[in-house]
Amino acid sequence: MQTANVHIERYDPESGACRTETYSVELKENDTVLQALLRIYEERDSTLAFRHGCRGSRCGQCVLQVDGMPRLACATRARDGMTLSPLKNLPSLRDLIFDRSAVDRRISSQRLYVMPPIQAALGELSVPEAYGRLIGCLECYGCMASCPRFDWRDESFGGPYVFVRLALLHLDPRDQEDRRAQARALGVDECAGCSACRCVKGIAIRRDAIGMLLGQES
Ligand code: SF4
Ligand code: SF4
Ligand code: FES
Missing domain, CATH: 1.10.1060.10 (Alpha-helical ferredoxin)
Incomplete structure:
Protein backbone atom coordinates (compact mmCIF):
# COMPACT_ATOMS: atom_id res chain seq x y z
CA MET A 1 0.00 0.00 0.00
CA GLN A 2 1.13 3.50 -0.81
CA THR A 3 -0.56 6.77 0.11
CA ALA A 4 -1.13 8.81 -3.04
CA ASN A 5 -2.47 12.26 -3.80
CA VAL A 6 -5.02 12.38 -6.58
CA HIS A 7 -6.03 15.75 -8.04
CA ILE A 8 -9.52 15.84 -9.51
CA GLU A 9 -11.03 18.68 -11.52
CA ARG A 10 -14.58 19.11 -10.32
CA TYR A 11 -17.53 21.02 -11.77
CA ASP A 12 -20.75 21.96 -10.00
CA PRO A 13 -23.51 22.66 -12.56
CA GLU A 14 -25.74 24.33 -9.95
CA SER A 15 -23.24 27.09 -9.12
CA GLY A 16 -21.17 26.84 -12.31
CA ALA A 17 -18.04 26.63 -10.13
CA CYS A 18 -14.93 24.66 -11.18
CA ARG A 19 -12.25 23.66 -8.69
CA THR A 20 -9.44 21.16 -8.29
CA GLU A 21 -9.73 18.97 -5.23
CA THR A 22 -6.90 16.79 -3.90
CA TYR A 23 -7.68 13.47 -2.23
CA SER A 24 -5.30 11.31 -0.28
CA VAL A 25 -5.98 7.63 -0.98
CA GLU A 26 -4.31 4.27 -0.36
CA LEU A 27 -3.18 2.62 -3.60
CA LYS A 28 -2.10 -0.97 -4.08
CA GLU A 29 0.43 -1.85 -6.75
CA ASN A 30 -1.37 -2.21 -10.10
CA ASP A 31 -4.50 -0.39 -8.90
CA THR A 32 -6.25 1.30 -11.79
CA VAL A 33 -7.52 4.87 -11.94
CA LEU A 34 -11.04 3.47 -11.65
CA GLN A 35 -10.14 1.58 -8.46
CA ALA A 36 -8.69 4.80 -7.04
CA LEU A 37 -11.88 6.69 -7.92
CA LEU A 38 -14.08 4.01 -6.34
CA ARG A 39 -11.97 4.11 -3.17
CA ILE A 40 -12.22 7.91 -3.01
CA TYR A 41 -15.98 7.65 -3.52
CA GLU A 42 -16.44 4.97 -0.85
CA GLU A 43 -14.01 6.29 1.76
CA ARG A 44 -13.63 10.04 1.20
CA ASP A 45 -16.33 11.75 -0.83
CA SER A 46 -19.58 10.20 -2.07
CA THR A 47 -20.48 13.41 -3.95
CA LEU A 48 -17.78 12.74 -6.56
CA ALA A 49 -19.40 12.03 -9.96
CA PHE A 50 -17.82 9.71 -12.54
CA ARG A 51 -19.02 6.99 -14.91
CA HIS A 52 -18.04 3.36 -15.18
CA GLY A 53 -19.54 0.11 -16.39
CA CYS A 54 -17.81 -3.13 -17.42
CA ARG A 55 -14.48 -2.49 -15.58
CA GLY A 56 -12.79 -4.41 -18.40
CA SER A 57 -12.12 -2.01 -21.36
CA ARG A 58 -15.30 -3.01 -23.16
CA CYS A 59 -17.95 -0.34 -22.56
CA GLY A 60 -16.02 2.96 -22.83
CA GLN A 61 -18.07 4.51 -20.01
CA CYS A 62 -15.09 5.29 -17.77
CA VAL A 63 -13.26 7.50 -20.30
CA LEU A 64 -11.67 10.64 -18.82
CA GLN A 65 -8.39 12.53 -18.99
CA VAL A 66 -5.39 11.41 -16.97
CA ASP A 67 -2.73 14.12 -16.90
CA GLY A 68 -4.35 15.70 -19.95
CA MET A 69 -4.57 12.56 -22.11
CA PRO A 70 -7.79 10.64 -22.87
CA ARG A 71 -7.71 7.24 -21.14
CA LEU A 72 -9.97 4.47 -19.92
CA ALA A 73 -9.95 4.69 -16.11
CA CYS A 74 -10.32 0.90 -15.81
CA ALA A 75 -7.30 0.25 -18.04
CA THR A 76 -4.88 2.89 -16.74
CA ARG A 77 -2.61 2.36 -13.76
CA ALA A 78 -3.12 4.93 -10.99
CA ARG A 79 -0.13 6.92 -9.79
CA ASP A 80 0.68 9.38 -7.05
CA GLY A 81 0.18 12.98 -8.19
CA MET A 82 -2.03 12.23 -11.19
CA THR A 83 -4.63 14.78 -12.29
CA LEU A 84 -8.03 13.54 -13.45
CA SER A 85 -10.31 15.73 -15.53
CA PRO A 86 -13.33 15.31 -17.81
CA LEU A 87 -12.83 15.10 -21.58
CA LYS A 88 -12.06 18.53 -22.92
CA ASN A 89 -13.81 19.80 -26.07
CA LEU A 90 -17.12 18.40 -24.77
CA PRO A 91 -19.57 20.01 -22.32
CA SER A 92 -19.29 18.93 -18.68
CA LEU A 93 -22.34 17.72 -16.76
CA ARG A 94 -20.73 17.26 -13.33
CA ASP A 95 -17.17 16.52 -12.17
CA LEU A 96 -15.74 13.83 -14.49
CA ILE A 97 -18.97 13.28 -16.43
CA PHE A 98 -19.28 14.88 -19.85
CA ASP A 99 -22.36 15.29 -22.01
CA ARG A 100 -22.40 12.54 -24.66
S1 SF4 B 1 -11.07 6.96 -28.51
FE1 SF4 B 1 -12.34 7.34 -30.32
S2 SF4 B 1 -11.71 5.79 -31.83
FE2 SF4 B 1 -10.95 5.14 -29.81
S3 SF4 B 1 -12.51 3.79 -28.98
FE3 SF4 B 1 -12.98 5.82 -28.20
S4 SF4 B 1 -14.41 6.74 -29.73
FE4 SF4 B 1 -13.44 4.93 -30.68
S1 SF4 C 1 -7.49 17.75 -36.82
FE1 SF4 C 1 -8.34 16.36 -35.24
S2 SF4 C 1 -9.30 14.69 -36.39
FE2 SF4 C 1 -7.90 15.76 -37.79
S3 SF4 C 1 -5.94 14.63 -37.66
FE3 SF4 C 1 -5.84 16.33 -36.19
S4 SF4 C 1 -6.54 15.43 -34.26
FE4 SF4 C 1 -7.20 14.03 -35.89
S1 FES D 1 -15.57 0.58 -17.18
FE1 FES D 1 -16.05 -0.20 -19.17
S2 FES D 1 -14.35 0.47 -20.37
FE2 FES D 1 -13.82 1.08 -18.35
Missing part, protein backbone atom coordinates in the same frame (compact mmCIF):
# COMPACT_ATOMS: atom_id res chain seq x y z
CA SER A 101 -25.41 14.06 -26.41
CA ALA A 102 -23.14 16.66 -28.05
CA VAL A 103 -21.73 13.85 -30.24
CA ASP A 104 -24.82 11.62 -30.22
CA ARG A 105 -26.73 14.36 -32.07
CA ARG A 106 -24.23 14.21 -34.95
CA ILE A 107 -24.84 10.49 -35.40
CA SER A 108 -28.47 11.13 -36.24
CA SER A 109 -28.08 14.49 -38.02
CA GLN A 110 -25.30 13.08 -40.26
CA ARG A 111 -27.00 9.66 -40.64
CA LEU A 112 -23.90 7.84 -39.44
CA TYR A 113 -25.42 4.40 -39.79
CA VAL A 114 -25.73 1.96 -42.66
CA MET A 115 -27.85 3.44 -45.44
CA PRO A 116 -30.23 2.22 -46.75
CA PRO A 117 -31.44 0.12 -43.81
CA ILE A 118 -29.60 -3.20 -43.51
CA GLN A 119 -30.30 -5.74 -46.26
CA ALA A 120 -27.95 -8.51 -45.14
CA ALA A 121 -26.06 -9.47 -42.01
CA LEU A 122 -22.45 -8.31 -42.29
CA GLY A 123 -21.21 -11.77 -41.32
CA GLU A 124 -22.30 -13.05 -44.75
CA LEU A 125 -20.24 -10.43 -46.60
CA SER A 126 -16.50 -9.96 -46.92
CA VAL A 127 -15.07 -6.71 -45.54
CA PRO A 128 -11.66 -5.08 -46.08
CA GLU A 129 -8.95 -5.72 -43.49
CA ALA A 130 -9.05 -2.10 -42.29
CA TYR A 131 -12.64 -2.63 -41.17
CA GLY A 132 -11.42 -5.16 -38.61
CA ARG A 133 -8.95 -2.62 -37.21
CA LEU A 134 -11.63 0.06 -36.77
CA ILE A 135 -14.55 -2.01 -35.53
CA GLY A 136 -13.01 -2.21 -32.04
CA CYS A 137 -14.08 1.40 -31.46
CA LEU A 138 -15.94 1.63 -28.14
CA GLU A 139 -17.77 4.83 -29.10
CA CYS A 140 -16.37 6.41 -25.95
CA TYR A 141 -15.55 9.77 -27.66
CA GLY A 142 -12.17 9.93 -25.89
CA CYS A 143 -10.41 10.80 -29.15
CA MET A 144 -12.48 14.00 -29.45
CA ALA A 145 -10.47 15.39 -26.52
CA SER A 146 -7.18 14.88 -28.38
CA CYS A 147 -8.21 16.94 -31.41
CA PRO A 148 -7.05 20.58 -31.51
CA ARG A 149 -9.71 21.40 -34.12
CA PHE A 150 -12.84 19.76 -32.65
CA ASP A 151 -15.37 21.93 -30.81
CA TRP A 152 -18.75 20.42 -29.95
CA ARG A 153 -20.47 23.75 -30.80
CA ASP A 154 -19.04 23.79 -34.34
CA GLU A 155 -20.93 21.32 -36.53
CA SER A 156 -18.79 22.14 -39.59
CA PHE A 157 -16.00 19.79 -38.39
CA GLY A 158 -16.67 16.13 -37.65
CA GLY A 159 -13.81 15.21 -35.31
CA PRO A 160 -11.90 11.92 -34.95
CA TYR A 161 -14.75 9.72 -33.73
CA VAL A 162 -17.01 10.89 -36.56
CA PHE A 163 -14.22 10.15 -39.06
CA VAL A 164 -13.79 6.64 -37.59
CA ARG A 165 -17.50 6.08 -38.02
CA LEU A 166 -17.48 7.42 -41.59
CA ALA A 167 -14.50 5.19 -42.44
CA LEU A 168 -16.33 2.13 -41.09
CA LEU A 169 -19.35 3.00 -43.23
CA HIS A 170 -17.13 3.59 -46.29
CA LEU A 171 -15.69 0.08 -45.83
CA ASP A 172 -19.07 -1.54 -45.17
CA PRO A 173 -20.30 -3.22 -48.37
CA ARG A 174 -23.93 -2.66 -47.33
CA ASP A 175 -23.63 1.13 -47.17
CA GLN A 176 -24.60 2.99 -50.34
CA GLU A 177 -23.74 6.60 -49.35
CA ASP A 178 -20.64 8.51 -50.50
CA ARG A 179 -18.88 8.67 -47.13
CA ARG A 180 -15.69 10.24 -48.51
CA ALA A 181 -17.71 13.18 -49.84
CA GLN A 182 -19.47 13.42 -46.48
CA ALA A 183 -16.10 13.45 -44.69
CA ARG A 184 -14.89 16.25 -46.98
CA ALA A 185 -18.05 18.25 -46.16
CA LEU A 186 -17.21 17.70 -42.47
CA GLY A 187 -13.70 19.11 -42.84
CA VAL A 188 -11.49 16.01 -43.15
CA ASP A 189 -9.19 17.95 -45.50
CA GLU A 190 -8.17 20.04 -42.47
CA CYS A 191 -6.52 16.90 -41.06
CA ALA A 192 -3.92 16.82 -43.85
CA GLY A 193 -1.12 18.29 -41.73
CA CYS A 194 -2.16 16.88 -38.36
CA SER A 195 -1.79 13.56 -36.57
CA ALA A 196 -2.81 14.50 -33.05
CA CYS A 197 -5.73 12.02 -32.69
CA ARG A 198 -5.27 9.51 -29.88
CA CYS A 199 -7.52 6.50 -29.30
CA VAL A 200 -7.85 4.92 -25.86
CA LYS A 201 -7.94 1.48 -27.54
CA GLY A 202 -4.94 2.09 -29.77
CA ILE A 203 -6.84 2.43 -33.04
CA ALA A 204 -4.65 4.20 -35.62
CA ILE A 205 -7.27 6.87 -36.34
CA ARG A 206 -5.05 9.04 -38.54
CA ARG A 207 -3.90 6.14 -40.72
CA ASP A 208 -6.85 3.76 -40.82
CA ALA A 209 -9.76 6.21 -40.77
CA ILE A 210 -8.67 9.71 -41.80
CA GLY A 211 -5.96 8.57 -44.21
CA MET A 212 -8.44 6.22 -45.86
CA LEU A 213 -11.10 8.94 -46.15
CA LEU A 214 -8.46 11.23 -47.69
CA GLY A 215 -7.52 8.50 -50.18
CA GLN A 216 -4.09 7.98 -48.57
CA GLU A 217 -4.31 4.19 -48.08
CA SER A 218 -0.87 2.70 -47.45
Whole structure:
Protein backbone atom coordinates (compact mmCIF):
# COMPACT_ATOMS: atom_id res chain seq x y z
CA MET A 1 0.00 0.00 0.00
CA GLN A 2 1.13 3.50 -0.81
CA THR A 3 -0.56 6.77 0.11
CA ALA A 4 -1.13 8.81 -3.04
CA ASN A 5 -2.47 12.26 -3.80
CA VAL A 6 -5.02 12.38 -6.58
CA HIS A 7 -6.03 15.75 -8.04
CA ILE A 8 -9.52 15.84 -9.51
CA GLU A 9 -11.03 18.68 -11.52
CA ARG A 10 -14.58 19.11 -10.32
CA TYR A 11 -17.53 21.02 -11.77
CA ASP A 12 -20.75 21.96 -10.00
CA PRO A 13 -23.51 22.66 -12.56
CA GLU A 14 -25.74 24.33 -9.95
CA SER A 15 -23.24 27.09 -9.12
CA GLY A 16 -21.17 26.84 -12.31
CA ALA A 17 -18.04 26.63 -10.13
CA CYS A 18 -14.93 24.66 -11.18
CA ARG A 19 -12.25 23.66 -8.69
CA THR A 20 -9.44 21.16 -8.29
CA GLU A 21 -9.73 18.97 -5.23
CA THR A 22 -6.90 16.79 -3.90
CA TYR A 23 -7.68 13.47 -2.23
CA SER A 24 -5.30 11.31 -0.28
CA VAL A 25 -5.98 7.63 -0.98
CA GLU A 26 -4.31 4.27 -0.36
CA LEU A 27 -3.18 2.62 -3.60
CA LYS A 28 -2.10 -0.97 -4.08
CA GLU A 29 0.43 -1.85 -6.75
CA ASN A 30 -1.37 -2.21 -10.10
CA ASP A 31 -4.50 -0.39 -8.90
CA THR A 32 -6.25 1.30 -11.79
CA VAL A 33 -7.52 4.87 -11.94
CA LEU A 34 -11.04 3.47 -11.65
CA GLN A 35 -10.14 1.58 -8.46
CA ALA A 36 -8.69 4.80 -7.04
CA LEU A 37 -11.88 6.69 -7.92
CA LEU A 38 -14.08 4.01 -6.34
CA ARG A 39 -11.97 4.11 -3.17
CA ILE A 40 -12.22 7.91 -3.01
CA TYR A 41 -15.98 7.65 -3.52
CA GLU A 42 -16.44 4.97 -0.85
CA GLU A 43 -14.01 6.29 1.76
CA ARG A 44 -13.63 10.04 1.20
CA ASP A 45 -16.33 11.75 -0.83
CA SER A 46 -19.58 10.20 -2.07
CA THR A 47 -20.48 13.41 -3.95
CA LEU A 48 -17.78 12.74 -6.56
CA ALA A 49 -19.40 12.03 -9.96
CA PHE A 50 -17.82 9.71 -12.54
CA ARG A 51 -19.02 6.99 -14.91
CA HIS A 52 -18.04 3.36 -15.18
CA GLY A 53 -19.54 0.11 -16.39
CA CYS A 54 -17.81 -3.13 -17.42
CA ARG A 55 -14.48 -2.49 -15.58
CA GLY A 56 -12.79 -4.41 -18.40
CA SER A 57 -12.12 -2.01 -21.36
CA ARG A 58 -15.30 -3.01 -23.16
CA CYS A 59 -17.95 -0.34 -22.56
CA GLY A 60 -16.02 2.96 -22.83
CA GLN A 61 -18.07 4.51 -20.01
CA CYS A 62 -15.09 5.29 -17.77
CA VAL A 63 -13.26 7.50 -20.30
CA LEU A 64 -11.67 10.64 -18.82
CA GLN A 65 -8.39 12.53 -18.99
CA VAL A 66 -5.39 11.41 -16.97
CA ASP A 67 -2.73 14.12 -16.90
CA GLY A 68 -4.35 15.70 -19.95
CA MET A 69 -4.57 12.56 -22.11
CA PRO A 70 -7.79 10.64 -22.87
CA ARG A 71 -7.71 7.24 -21.14
CA LEU A 72 -9.97 4.47 -19.92
CA ALA A 73 -9.95 4.69 -16.11
CA CYS A 74 -10.32 0.90 -15.81
CA ALA A 75 -7.30 0.25 -18.04
CA THR A 76 -4.88 2.89 -16.74
CA ARG A 77 -2.61 2.36 -13.76
CA ALA A 78 -3.12 4.93 -10.99
CA ARG A 79 -0.13 6.92 -9.79
CA ASP A 80 0.68 9.38 -7.05
CA GLY A 81 0.18 12.98 -8.19
CA MET A 82 -2.03 12.23 -11.19
CA THR A 83 -4.63 14.78 -12.29
CA LEU A 84 -8.03 13.54 -13.45
CA SER A 85 -10.31 15.73 -15.53
CA PRO A 86 -13.33 15.31 -17.81
CA LEU A 87 -12.83 15.10 -21.58
CA LYS A 88 -12.06 18.53 -22.92
CA ASN A 89 -13.81 19.80 -26.07
CA LEU A 90 -17.12 18.40 -24.77
CA PRO A 91 -19.57 20.01 -22.32
CA SER A 92 -19.29 18.93 -18.68
CA LEU A 93 -22.34 17.72 -16.76
CA ARG A 94 -20.73 17.26 -13.33
CA ASP A 95 -17.17 16.52 -12.17
CA LEU A 96 -15.74 13.83 -14.49
CA ILE A 97 -18.97 13.28 -16.43
CA PHE A 98 -19.28 14.88 -19.85
CA ASP A 99 -22.36 15.29 -22.01
CA ARG A 100 -22.40 12.54 -24.66
CA SER A 101 -25.41 14.06 -26.41
CA ALA A 102 -23.14 16.66 -28.05
CA VAL A 103 -21.73 13.85 -30.24
CA ASP A 104 -24.82 11.62 -30.22
CA ARG A 105 -26.73 14.36 -32.07
CA ARG A 106 -24.23 14.21 -34.95
CA ILE A 107 -24.84 10.49 -35.40
CA SER A 108 -28.47 11.13 -36.24
CA SER A 109 -28.08 14.49 -38.02
CA GLN A 110 -25.30 13.08 -40.26
CA ARG A 111 -27.00 9.66 -40.64
CA LEU A 112 -23.90 7.84 -39.44
CA TYR A 113 -25.42 4.40 -39.79
CA VAL A 114 -25.73 1.96 -42.66
CA MET A 115 -27.85 3.44 -45.44
CA PRO A 116 -30.23 2.22 -46.75
CA PRO A 117 -31.44 0.12 -43.81
CA ILE A 118 -29.60 -3.20 -43.51
CA GLN A 119 -30.30 -5.74 -46.26
CA ALA A 120 -27.95 -8.51 -45.14
CA ALA A 121 -26.06 -9.47 -42.01
CA LEU A 122 -22.45 -8.31 -42.29
CA GLY A 123 -21.21 -11.77 -41.32
CA GLU A 124 -22.30 -13.05 -44.75
CA LEU A 125 -20.24 -10.43 -46.60
CA SER A 126 -16.50 -9.96 -46.92
CA VAL A 127 -15.07 -6.71 -45.54
CA PRO A 128 -11.66 -5.08 -46.08
CA GLU A 129 -8.95 -5.72 -43.49
CA ALA A 130 -9.05 -2.10 -42.29
CA TYR A 131 -12.64 -2.63 -41.17
CA GLY A 132 -11.42 -5.16 -38.61
CA ARG A 133 -8.95 -2.62 -37.21
CA LEU A 134 -11.63 0.06 -36.77
CA ILE A 135 -14.55 -2.01 -35.53
CA GLY A 136 -13.01 -2.21 -32.04
CA CYS A 137 -14.08 1.40 -31.46
CA LEU A 138 -15.94 1.63 -28.14
CA GLU A 139 -17.77 4.83 -29.10
CA CYS A 140 -16.37 6.41 -25.95
CA TYR A 141 -15.55 9.77 -27.66
CA GLY A 142 -12.17 9.93 -25.89
CA CYS A 143 -10.41 10.80 -29.15
CA MET A 144 -12.48 14.00 -29.45
CA ALA A 145 -10.47 15.39 -26.52
CA SER A 146 -7.18 14.88 -28.38
CA CYS A 147 -8.21 16.94 -31.41
CA PRO A 148 -7.05 20.58 -31.51
CA ARG A 149 -9.71 21.40 -34.12
CA PHE A 150 -12.84 19.76 -32.65
CA ASP A 151 -15.37 21.93 -30.81
CA TRP A 152 -18.75 20.42 -29.95
CA ARG A 153 -20.47 23.75 -30.80
CA ASP A 154 -19.04 23.79 -34.34
CA GLU A 155 -20.93 21.32 -36.53
CA SER A 156 -18.79 22.14 -39.59
CA PHE A 157 -16.00 19.79 -38.39
CA GLY A 158 -16.67 16.13 -37.65
CA GLY A 159 -13.81 15.21 -35.31
CA PRO A 160 -11.90 11.92 -34.95
CA TYR A 161 -14.75 9.72 -33.73
CA VAL A 162 -17.01 10.89 -36.56
CA PHE A 163 -14.22 10.15 -39.06
CA VAL A 164 -13.79 6.64 -37.59
CA ARG A 165 -17.50 6.08 -38.02
CA LEU A 166 -17.48 7.42 -41.59
CA ALA A 167 -14.50 5.19 -42.44
CA LEU A 168 -16.33 2.13 -41.09
CA LEU A 169 -19.35 3.00 -43.23
CA HIS A 170 -17.13 3.59 -46.29
CA LEU A 171 -15.69 0.08 -45.83
CA ASP A 172 -19.07 -1.54 -45.17
CA PRO A 173 -20.30 -3.22 -48.37
CA ARG A 174 -23.93 -2.66 -47.33
CA ASP A 175 -23.63 1.13 -47.17
CA GLN A 176 -24.60 2.99 -50.34
CA GLU A 177 -23.74 6.60 -49.35
CA ASP A 178 -20.64 8.51 -50.50
CA ARG A 179 -18.88 8.67 -47.13
CA ARG A 180 -15.69 10.24 -48.51
CA ALA A 181 -17.71 13.18 -49.84
CA GLN A 182 -19.47 13.42 -46.48
CA ALA A 183 -16.10 13.45 -44.69
CA ARG A 184 -14.89 16.25 -46.98
CA ALA A 185 -18.05 18.25 -46.16
CA LEU A 186 -17.21 17.70 -42.47
CA GLY A 187 -13.70 19.11 -42.84
CA VAL A 188 -11.49 16.01 -43.15
CA ASP A 189 -9.19 17.95 -45.50
CA GLU A 190 -8.17 20.04 -42.47
CA CYS A 191 -6.52 16.90 -41.06
CA ALA A 192 -3.92 16.82 -43.85
CA GLY A 193 -1.12 18.29 -41.73
CA CYS A 194 -2.16 16.88 -38.36
CA SER A 195 -1.79 13.56 -36.57
CA ALA A 196 -2.81 14.50 -33.05
CA CYS A 197 -5.73 12.02 -32.69
CA ARG A 198 -5.27 9.51 -29.88
CA CYS A 199 -7.52 6.50 -29.30
CA VAL A 200 -7.85 4.92 -25.86
CA LYS A 201 -7.94 1.48 -27.54
CA GLY A 202 -4.94 2.09 -29.77
CA ILE A 203 -6.84 2.43 -33.04
CA ALA A 204 -4.65 4.20 -35.62
CA ILE A 205 -7.27 6.87 -36.34
CA ARG A 206 -5.05 9.04 -38.54
CA ARG A 207 -3.90 6.14 -40.72
CA ASP A 208 -6.85 3.76 -40.82
CA ALA A 209 -9.76 6.21 -40.77
CA ILE A 210 -8.67 9.71 -41.80
CA GLY A 211 -5.96 8.57 -44.21
CA MET A 212 -8.44 6.22 -45.86
CA LEU A 213 -11.10 8.94 -46.15
CA LEU A 214 -8.46 11.23 -47.69
CA GLY A 215 -7.52 8.50 -50.18
CA GLN A 216 -4.09 7.98 -48.57
CA GLU A 217 -4.31 4.19 -48.08
CA SER A 218 -0.87 2.70 -47.45
S1 SF4 B 1 -5.94 14.63 -37.66
FE1 SF4 B 1 -5.84 16.33 -36.19
S2 SF4 B 1 -7.49 17.75 -36.82
FE2 SF4 B 1 -7.90 15.76 -37.79
S3 SF4 B 1 -9.30 14.69 -36.39
FE3 SF4 B 1 -7.20 14.03 -35.89
S4 SF4 B 1 -6.54 15.43 -34.26
FE4 SF4 B 1 -8.34 16.36 -35.24
S1 SF4 C 1 -11.71 5.79 -31.83
FE1 SF4 C 1 -10.95 5.14 -29.81
S2 SF4 C 1 -11.07 6.96 -28.51
FE2 SF4 C 1 -12.34 7.34 -30.32
S3 SF4 C 1 -14.41 6.74 -29.73
FE3 SF4 C 1 -13.44 4.93 -30.68
S4 SF4 C 1 -12.51 3.79 -28.98
FE4 SF4 C 1 -12.98 5.82 -28.20
S1 FES D 1 -15.57 0.58 -17.18
FE1 FES D 1 -16.05 -0.20 -19.17
S2 FES D 1 -14.35 0.47 -20.37
FE2 FES D 1 -13.82 1.08 -18.35
